[in-house]
């Protein structure tokens with residue numbers, strides 16, 4: 040078992056650290072206040088080839104695999120979760136195309152993403168169904184060699200900027216899991232509107248909208264994979280992206296702890312730096328240990344996906360990484376805020392933003408409860424063997 044990162048990955052991480060410190064870190068508070076990631080940050084990401092981090096070379100990607108993408112997300116999210124989500128959105132909508140798309144769909148959409156020419160968004164959640172993915176109602180009615188889409192997708196991250204959407208839809212109303220298909224739909228297709236934007240607690244740099252499809256006609260070339268074969272494609276895609284969401288949590292936890300440590304080394308109380316109190320040291324020790332545990336869970340999960348192991352059998356390990364790293368992000372940002380005392384609760388310091396940004400991580404891409412269900416079923420059912 041080799042725990043060392045390759046030379047290529049280490050070199051990429053070191054270069055990225057410089058870019059993040061120069062380009063992202065000074066803008067993070069502004070991104071939160073203004074509610075968007077500015078064009079020059081996106082351009083810097085494009086130039087550094089970050090849009091193709093999670094993709095194979097044959098589609099214009101870096102070839103550094105999901106592990107490469109996770110390392111990049113980790114570095115960026117140490118300073119700015121919204122900017123980390125920009126990278127998540129290069130992979131979340133692309134996964135169903137990668138696993139189920141035709142050569143032509145991959146050429147158009149994946150190359151569009153990796154070159155930074157196209158931005159994408161992913162729509163599975165609906166107003167009446169989130170965790171229960173098989174409960175979606177958006178209808179894709181077949182008319183000859185076309186489908187007519189009617190319904191809405193809610194909580195679509197990046198909806199405002201998207202050039203295309205990857206969505207799940209119901210193609211057979213009589214069947215639950217067996218009646219779902221996945222589609223890729225260009226934003227400029229007639230019948231698509233974004234009717235409402237949410238006002239989220241955190242990650243304010245990324246838009247969160249409800250995308251409505253009204254008699255939206257798409258050709259059969261929009262279907263991803265097999266008609267009514269969308270549910271397994273959706274599950275594999277979601278499984279494969281869990282390490283990336285986990286990497287958001289891992290980076291955020293580190294950024295929060297690092298900031299609090301700097302502060303407590305300077306801040307004096309009772310005649311000494313706050314960092315010298317045992318209460319501070321033990322808090323830091325616990326978080327550092329949990330961050331190290333999260334790091335190995337995330338890197339291992341990303342490596343599984345890179346080995347093609349994102350199916351049902353490996354889903355519990357991908358879920359463990361997501362569960363642990365995202366819950367750690369909430370805990371670490373809360374503990375770090377506490378380490379600053381009153382200042383932690385103000386906008387003069389970034390920890391209130393880290394806390395707001397962390398809070399969504401245990402909800403998106405399958406809540407913590409759903410991750411525990413995936414893991415718990417495998418443990419209780421004996422799929423994970425302990426003796």
Ligand SMILES: Cc1cc2nc3c(=O)[nH]c(=O)nc-3n(C[C@H](O)[C@H](O)[C@H](O)COP(=O)(O)OP(=O)(O)OC[C@H]3O[C@@H](n4cnc5c(N)ncnc54)[C@H](O)[C@@H]3O)c2cc1C
Pocket residue numbers: 161162163164167168169170171193194195196197239242247399402403404405406407408409412
């Ligand atoms: C910031 C943000 C960004 C998002 N981005 C996207 C996106 O880009 N695309 C997209 O499709 N969706 C997106 N979502 C939606 C997100 O994936 C859903 O909110 C999430 O899956 C939960 O669904 P729900 O909100 O409908 O909650 P519900 O499914 O209604 O769940 C409500 C509560 O019940 C619990 N629960 C449900 N079922 C079970 C069960 N079987 N066992 C135990 N507890 C259960 C849940 O854990 C939760 O606590 C985003 C959400 C947020 C907040």
